[in-house]
Every structure is written in C-alpha cells, then in structure tokens.
Amino acid sequence: MRKSMFAVLAVIALLIAACGPSATPAPTTAPAAQPTTAAVSPTKPPAVPTTAPVAPTTAPTAAAVKINNPPASAAEVDAIVLAGKNVQVTYWHNRPQKDQDLLQSMLDEFNKSNPYGIKAKAEIAGSSYNDVYNKVNAALQANQPPEISVAYQNQAAFYRGQNAVIDLTPFVKSTKYGISDADMKDYIQTFLDSDKNPQFKNEVLGFPTQRSMEVMFVNLDALKKLGYDGAPKDWKTFEEAACKFAKDNPGKYGWDVGHDASRFAARIFARGGRILAPDGQSYVFNSQAGVDDLSMVARLLQNKCAVEIPTSESFGNQNRFGNGDLLMTMGSSSGLPFFQQAVDKGGKFKWDIALLPGADQPNAGMDLYGASVSVYKTTPEKELAAWLVIKFLGEKTQTTKWALATGYLPVRQSAKADVIAGFKADKTWGPVADSYAKMFDWTKYSLIESPVAGYDPVRLSLDKDVVTKLIQDPKSDVKALLDAAKASADKVLKENAPK
Amino acid sequence: MATQTARLGQTTAPSRSTSRRWRRLREVSLGYLLLAPALVLLIVFELFPVLYGFFISTCNWRLNCGENLERFIGFDNYVRAFTDPEMWTSLWTTAVYSLMSVPIQLGLGLLIAYLLFQDIRGKDVFRVMFFFPYITSTVASAAVWAYLYSPDRGLINAVARSLNLPILKWLGESKGIFELMAQGLGGTLPNALDGPPLALVALIIYTTWVFLGYDIAIFLAGLGNIPGELYDAAKVDGAAGWRLFRHITLPLLSPTTFFLLLLTVIGTFKAFNHIYVMTRGGPAGATETSSLYIFSQMFEYQRYGYSAALSFILFTVILIITIIQNRAAGSRVVYD
Numbered sequence: 021m022r023k024s025m026f027a028v029l030a031v032i033a034l035l036i037a038a039c040g041p042s043a044t045p046a047p048t049t050a051p052a053a054q055p056t057t058a059a060v061s062p063t064k065p066p067a068v069p070t071t072a073p074v075a076p077t078t079a080p081t082a083a084a085v086k087i088n089n090p091p092a093s094a095a096e097v098d099a100i101v102l103a104g105k106n107v108q109v110t111y112w113h114n115r116p117q118k119d120q121d122l123l124q125s126m127l128d129e130f131n132k133s134n135p136y137g138i139k140a141k142a143e144i145a146g147s148s149y150n151d152v153y154n155k156v157n158a159a160l161q162a163n164q165p166p167e168i169s170v171a172y173q174n175q176a177a178f179y180r181g182q183n184a185v186i187d188l189t190p191f192v193k194s195t196k197y198g199i200s201d202a203d204m205k206d207y208i209q210t211f212l213d214s215d216k217n218p219q220f221k222n223e224v225l226g227f228p229t230q231r232s233m234e235v236m237f238v239n240l241d242a243l244k245k246l247g248y249d250g251a252p253k254d255w256k257t258f259e260e261a262a263c264k265f266a267k268d269n270p271g272k273y274g275w276d277v278g279h280d281a282s283r284f285a286a287r288i289f290a291r292g293g294r295i296l297a298p299d300g301q302s303y304v305f306n307s308q309a310g311v312d313d314l315s316m317v318a319r320l321l322q323n324k325c326a327v328e329i330p331t332s333e334s335f336g337n338q339n340r341f342g343n344g345d346l347l348m349t350m351g352s353s354s355g356l357p358f359f360q361q362a363v364d365k366g367g368k369f370k371w372d373i374a375l376l377p378g379a380d381q382p383n384a385g386m387d388l389y390g391a392s393v394s395v396y397k398t399t400p401e402k403e404l405a406a407w408l409v410i411k412f413l414g415e416k417t418q419t420t421k422w423a424l425a426t427g428y429l430p431v432r433q434s435a436k437a438d439v440i441a442g443f444k445a446d447k448t449w450g451p452v453a454d455s456y457a458k459m460f461d462w463t464k465y466s467l468i469e470s471p472v473a474g475y476d477p478v479r480l481s482l483d484k485d486v487v488t489k490l491i492q493d494p495k496s497d498v499k500a501l502l503d504a505a506k507a508s509a510d511k512v513l514k515e516n517a518p519k
Numbered sequence: 520m521a522t523q524t525a526r527l528g529q530t531t532a533p534s535r536s537t538s539r540r541w542r543r544l545r546e547v548s549l550g551y552l553l554l555a556p557a558l559v560l561l562i563v564f565e566l567f568p569v570l571y572g573f574f575i576s577t578c579n580w581r582l583n584c585g586e587n588l589e590r591f592i593g594f595d596n597y598v599r600a601f602t603d604p605e606m607w608t609s610l611w612t613t614a615v616y617s618l619m620s621v622p623i624q625l626g627l628g629l630l631i632a633y634l635l636f637q638d639i640r641g642k643d644v645f646r647v648m649f650f651f652p653y654i655t656s657t658v659a660s661a662a663v664w665a666y667l668y669s670p671d672r673g674l675i676n677a678v679a680r681s682l683n684l685p686i687l688k689w690l691g692e693s694k695g696i697f698e699l700m701a702q703g704l705g706g707t708l709p710n711a712l713d714g715p716p717l718a719l720v721a722l723i724i725y726t727t728w729v730f731l732g733y734d735i736a737i738f739l740a741g742l743g744n745i746p747g748e749l750y751d752a753a754k755v756d757g758a759a760g761w762r763l764f765r766h767i768t769l770p771l772l773s774p775t776t777f778f779l780l781l782l783t784v785i786g787t788f789k790a791f792n793h794i795y796v797m798t799r800g801g802p803a804g805a806t807e808t809s810s811l812y813i814f815s816q817m818f819e820y821q822r823y824g825y826s827a828a829l830s831f832i833l834f835t836v837i838l839i840i841t842i843i844q845n846r847a848a849g850s851r852v853v854y855d
C-alpha cells in the first residue's frame with residue numbers, strides 16, 4: 021500500500037512539475053545575428069530611377085519555355101503568366117504595429133496598382149529577427165512557409181541549405197519583371213552585394229529594403245574638455261581619450277565593453293580585419309586585427325578606463341552614455357533617436373556619431389547591418405509575385421517612406437535628399453538629421469560580418485568564449501582565446517556547409 | 520412470460536454463453552466508447568508528440584528528416600551526447616544547482632513554516648509576503664533581480680559599498696565562491712576547491728526567494744494536518760521543544776517533505792525561465808544548465824535532432840533520480 025502511495029506521489033510530482041512554471045522555456049529574444057563579408061565597393065553616383073510600370077504578362081512565348089521551380093533563368097521568369105491567377109503573398113516581419121500599418125498601407129497601394137491581381141499582406145511574426153527565424157523554421161517543417169519574410173543573410177543561407185529559399189538572380193535579371201540597369205545603379209551597391217552568398221556561388225538569397233550600420237557615439241563636450249576637437253580617428257587616441265576621461269571622472273568610464281559579437285566585428289573591420297574569409301570557407305577573426313583589438317580591450321579593462329555592460333542591463337550603453345557616464349560607445353545607427361532621447365533626459369550635452377577609428381583606411385570598413393527580404397520556395401507564380409512585392413518596396417517612394425518612419429537607411433541613392441529633408445522637418449528626427457546624413461557617405465565603407473549558415477552560434481561563441489572570458493580575466497592569452505573560438509566556429513561552418 | 524422463459528431454457532448452454540459474451544462485449548465497448556474522447560486526446564496530444572520527439576531524436580533533423588529519411592541516423596545523437604563534454608558540464612551544473620537549491624529551499628521553508636504556524640502576531644501578513652514572489656511573473660522578477668545584482672549600479676553592491684564590503688560581479692562572475700573568499704583573504708585555493716561559480720549562487724538565492732513561499736504554504740498545510748492530541752500526549756509525557764519537533768512534527772510531516780522534495784528536485788533539473796532571463800547561461804557558460812543547453816542546441820545551432828535526444832536524456836535522468844528518491848526515502852515516510 022505504502023509503495024503504491026509512493027508511486028502515486030511520484031507520478032503526481034512529475035505531472036505537477038511538468039505543468040509548472042519552470043517547465044516553460046521562454047522564447048528567445050536574443051538579438052538577431054548580423055551579416056557578412058561582402059567586398060567593399062565604392063558607391064557610384066546616383067542614377068535616375070526608372071519608374072515605368074511593368075506591363076502585364078501576355079507572353080505567347082511562355083508555352084515554349086519549361087519553367088522550373090524555382091525558375092533557373094530570366095527567360096523562365098519571363099515566361100511565367102500571372103494575369104488571372106489572383107496570387108496572394110504574405111510577408112512576415114518583426115516590426116511594431118505602427119510600422120506594420122505603414123507597410124500594409126504601402127502594400128494596399130501595390131494591391132491596387134499591380135496589373136496582375138496580386139494581393140499582398142504584411143503580418144507581424146514576432147518582435148525580433150530571431151522570432152521570425154524560429155517561426156519560419158517551424159512553418160517550413162510544417163511545409164507552410166510564407167511567400168516572403170525578413171531574414172538575415174546567414175538565416176537565409178540556412179534556409180537555402182534546406183532548399184527552402186530561392187535565388188533571386190533570375191527574377192532580378194528578368195526583362196519583363198526584373199530591375200532595369202538604371203534602377204540597379206540607383207540601389208546602394210554595397211547593400212545589394214551583401215545579399216550575394218559566397219556559400220552558394222553568390223546566389224542572391226534576399227533583397228534589401230533597409231540597412232543600418234555600426235557607428236561610434238561620442239560626447240563632444242567631454243572630448244573638448246579633455247583637449248580633443250572631435251571623435252578619435254585612430255585607436256591609440258581612442259584609448260588615450262578613454263583613459264583620460266575615466267581618470268578625470270571617478271565612477272565614469274571612457275568606453276564600454278558590450279556582450280555583442282557585432283561590436284567586436286565592427287572593431288575588427290575598422291582595424292582592417294575580417295570575420296569570415298572572402299570565399300566563405302573559414303573564419304579569420306583570429307588575425308592580427310583580432311589580437312590587437314582584444315589586447316586593447318584587456319588594457320582598457322585592467323586600467324579601469326572601460327566598463328562591462330552586463331547582459332542583464334537593457335540598453336545599458338545608451339542610458340549610460342545619455343547620463344554622461346561614458347565618453348564613447350558604439351551601436352547601431354538605428355538607435356540614433358533613442359540616444360538623442362537619453363541625452364535629452366540625462367546629461368544634456370553635445371554629441372555626435374562618427375566612424376570607428378580607422379574605418380576609412382584602405383581595407384578597413386564599417387559593419388553594415390540589416391536583414392533583407394527572402395522569397396520561399398512555393399510555386400513559380402507565387403515566387404514571382406513575391407519578387408514583385410519586394411521590387412515595389414524597394415522603389416524610391418516606398419524606401420523613402422520606410423526610412424522616414426523607422427530611421428533605417430533607404431536602399432536608393434535617389435531617396436537621400438528626400439529622407440534627409442524629411443528628417444529635418446520631423447520633430448523626432450530633426451536633432452539627429454545631420455548625423456544621419458553623414459551615413460550616406462559612409463556606406464562606401466560597408467562590410468558585412470558573415471552571411472553563412474550557422475553564424476548565429478558563432479556570434480554567441482564570440483561573446484561567451486572570447487569577450488566574456490577576457491572580461492573575467494583581462495590577463496588571458498587573447499590569441500589562444502581567438503584560436504579556440506575560430507576552431508569551434510570552423511566546425512559549425514563545416515556542419516552547416518551546403519551538402 | 521412463462522412460455523418465454525421455458526423457451527429460453529431450451530436454448531441450451533451455448534446460447535446463454537453467447538448472450539453473456541455479447542453483453543460483456545457491449546459493456547466493454549461502451550466503456551471504451553466513453554473512454555474514447557480522453558484516449559484520443561491522450562494519444563494525439565501526449566503519446567504522439569513523445570513518439571514523434573523520439574523519432575526526431577533519431578534523425579539529423581534540420582527542418583525535417585530529409586526525403587526518404589536519408590538523414591535517419593539511429594542512435595547517433597545519443598552517442599554524440601554521451602561523448603559531448605558540454606553536455607556533461609551542463610548536467611553537472613544542473614546537479615550542483617539542484618544540490619544547493621533543494622536543501623536551502625526545503626530547510627528554510629520548513630523553518631519559516633514552523634515559525635508561522637506558531638501563534639505570532641501578523642502571521643497572515645508574513646504568509647502573504649512569502650507567497651508573493653511565487654505568484655509574481657518569473658520573467659519580471661528575474662529582470663528586477665538582474666538589475667539588483669548589477670555590478671556597479673545594483674542595490675546589492677550599493678549596500679555593500681556603504682558597508683565597506685567587497686564589491687562583487689554577481690551574475691557576471693564565473694569564479695567559484697571559495698576561490699573569491701580565498702582571494703579576499705589574500706590566499707589561493709587549488710582549482711578543485713574553487714566551489715560553485717558566484718553567478719550560480721546568485722541564481723540559487725533568487726530561486727530560493729521565489730519558491731520559498733510555495734514550500735511554506737505546503738508545509739503549513741502539512742503542519743495543520745498533524746493532530747494536536749499527539750502534541751498534548753507528548754507534553755503530558757514530558758516532551759517539549761526540539762523533542763516535539765524531532766519526534767512528532769518531522770515524522771508526521773514526512774509525506775509533505777517527500778512530496779516537496781520530489782517536486783523541487785524535478786523543478787531544479789528543469790529550471791529555465793529565470794536562468795535565461797538573468798544570465799542566458801553565462802558568464803562563459805557558468806550557469807548553463809541542461810535546459811539551457813538543450814535550448815541553445817535547438818534554437819541557436821538548429822540541431823533539432825540532437826536537442827530532442829538531449830531532452831530524452833534529461834527526462835531519463837530525472838526519472839532515475841525520482842525512482843532513487845522514491846526507494847531511498849520510502850522507508851522514512853510516515854503516513855499515519
């Protein structure tokens with residue numbers, strides 16, 4: 021009897037525990053991974069965009085062409101007939117409700133104006149890129165992907181490895197549905213390059229509708245007080261200024277070490293290093309640039325010139341910078357208005373953004389962020405309809421509206437003047453409009469982190485096995501830390517390589 | 520009626536047995552029919568997911584097991600898990616977390632419940648206060664505690680600073696607590712004596728704060744079920760204080776203690792939410808318990824098959840521990 025009571029108790033305990041609060045894993049809200057290695061190509065002068073509407077497919081030639089799924093050539097795309105098919109396109113994204121409303125209003129316009137009867141609708145699929153990533157993965161397992169979704173380049177590469185997203189090259193090159201040469205020239209070239217995937221023979225696995233970049237935020241008043249006339253332009257001056265500030269202001273720091281692989285990648289780029297080899301076959305962050313950077317981080321920490329921002333402190337660098345507790349910090353340019361708000365609420369000093377030290381030197385660069393929009397393998401008709409939606413969102417009018425609403429950079433050079441003028445006239449963006457405008461010139465330095473499948477865990481490893489270990493023990497052998505992380509990153513790369 | 524009975528009597532033994540069988544079949548069918556809705560729900564929502572999860576664990580599953588099951592790898596994921604040092608580290612971290620949390624939680628819970636069971640002023644207010652963290656959202660309270668633990672901005676270090684106590688990195692410290700103590704005293708310790716990382720201890724403090732109220736509530740219910748006459752009789756025999764507690768309270772509370780022990784051990788082995796919010800397994804993997812490791816393998820590495828195998832391993836570990844606890848504690852539990 022007693023034994024059976026024990027058994028009953030054990031079963032009850034198991035059941036209660038199974039239903040208990042600790043059993044439910046919280047959804048990942050970890051920051052989304054950032055991109056890759058695209059070669060730096062200088063931005064060419066803006067060209068006049070073509071605005072001519074695309075004629076509906078009547079295609080009598082269609083019958084002669086066999087259309088693969090996905091289409092393998094521009095001719096196959098040309099041969100797809102959309103008229104009368106009433107194709108519906110769903111777009112999964114991670115933007116908040118106000119952006120969803122704007123996006124849907126733009127899509128409503130597309131729905132009214134496109135001659136093929138395509139109906140597009142936007143849906144919020146989560147609050148972060150990772151939310152969308154996880155939702156898409158689940159949808160793919162159920163064989164019910166959306167037609168299009170936002171995806172970082174490395175995430176798109178993972179989908180491609182599973183044969184779930186398509187190469188957009190034939191659609192871009194299509195004479196009927198593609199983008200004209202003039203329009204292509206109007207796109208900011210580095211933005212386009214960032215979606216060419218080295219792991220898949222430079223297939224275009226996504227198309228840009230927005231971008232941002234890693235910039236340095238500097239307290240100009242404090243720098244002036246220390247005897248500098250602007251942001252440091254080399255790492256030696258950077259280190260010197262950080263330590264002077266910390267010395268003169270007890271309890272404050274010259275810089276912060278954040279737990280984010282993108283901060284590390286941005287500094288590597290600015291020092292002329294890379295995260296991934298150009299051929300996408302191995303990680304190279306353990307180069308001299310990596311060693312020099314981590315050695316500097318270790319010195320700054322040991323000399324109490326820099327402070328660690330714990331992962332638990334949300335927007336820690338933004339708030340501390342705003343309060344005047346940090347001389348310099350780094351972050352995404354999409355945070356510009358939030359930095360402005362933090363300074364307005366806190367230290368009320370003069371501040372600006374700048375290139376990371378050395379980022380304008382030969383072979384160096386700026387870390388370019390921004391998820392693109394990928395098209396999932398469904399049917400050729402849906403794939404084409406999805407492409408037409410993306411193409412529409414990339415037009416000057418739409419990209420201008422989107423940049424003005426979100427603070428991202430527009431993808432067209434022709435949008436620059438309108439966006440800057442719009443920012444200046446806007447109450448929220450007005451104070452940061454001049455800083456924002458500078459970034460158009462910086463796009464020529466753009467580099468992306470790693471567009472290969474499996475980059476997300478490598479990012480985590482860079483924080484866990486390199487940055488955190490260095491924070492724990494600033495006397496660590498930085499080369500050994502980097503080499504160990506590189507070895508493990510290469511294993512992940514191999515595991516995710518196209519089979 | 521008589522004619523009918525006579526006729527039935529004439530149908531001999533086989534027909535009677537057929538009728539009995541038929542009646543029995545009907546009863547059994549009805550039973551199964553009544554059970555069917557529950558059975559269908561159980562099969563669809565309990566059995567099928569478990570079996571499907573097991574199937575996933577036998578595949579090199581990315582988004583599926585591949586066409587024609589070409590990614591079917593049998594027990595390779597299980598073999599990989601047993602040779603994965605990180606899996607063992609996470610299991611060890613889980614065990615340390617459990618071994619430290621459970622005695623503290625149950626010991627403190629029993630002590631406070633015993634105090635609150637006495638006739639003291641304001642005991643109802645205390646009961647509510649202790650229970651409050653349990654009903655608060657884990658995510659919200661964990662976020663608040665993470666801020667309290669903040670090295671240079673948190674309240675805990677602010678108090679320490681005002682009292683001239685050493686400033687600690689709490690959730691950001693992967694060094695062992697004994698190592699830190701030795702460092703504070705100017706000495707060093709061999710690595711084997713470093714002790715659990717401070718970050719893990721900080722998590723245990725939080726866990727105790729949250730679950731103490733629940734333990735107290737259950738212990739109070741258990742204490743309320745002990746007949747007062749037993750105490751009266753013992754007092755007549757000259758027993759008091761510790762003796763009453765040792766010989767009456769503890770034995771008669773043993774079913775409750777045992778129940779809480781099972782529940783708490785299982786809970787600590789599956790702990791996830793607050794660890795994810797407060798440390799995400801950091802610093803440098805110091806608080807990466809099994810649940811977090813499973814989560815990271817699934818959502819960060821997209822190793823769905825491997826993650827499923829790890830889940831089954833964790834389930835087996837919990838089951839074995841529960842059985843051992845059941846056997847070991849069984850003889851010590853008093854039910855009457």
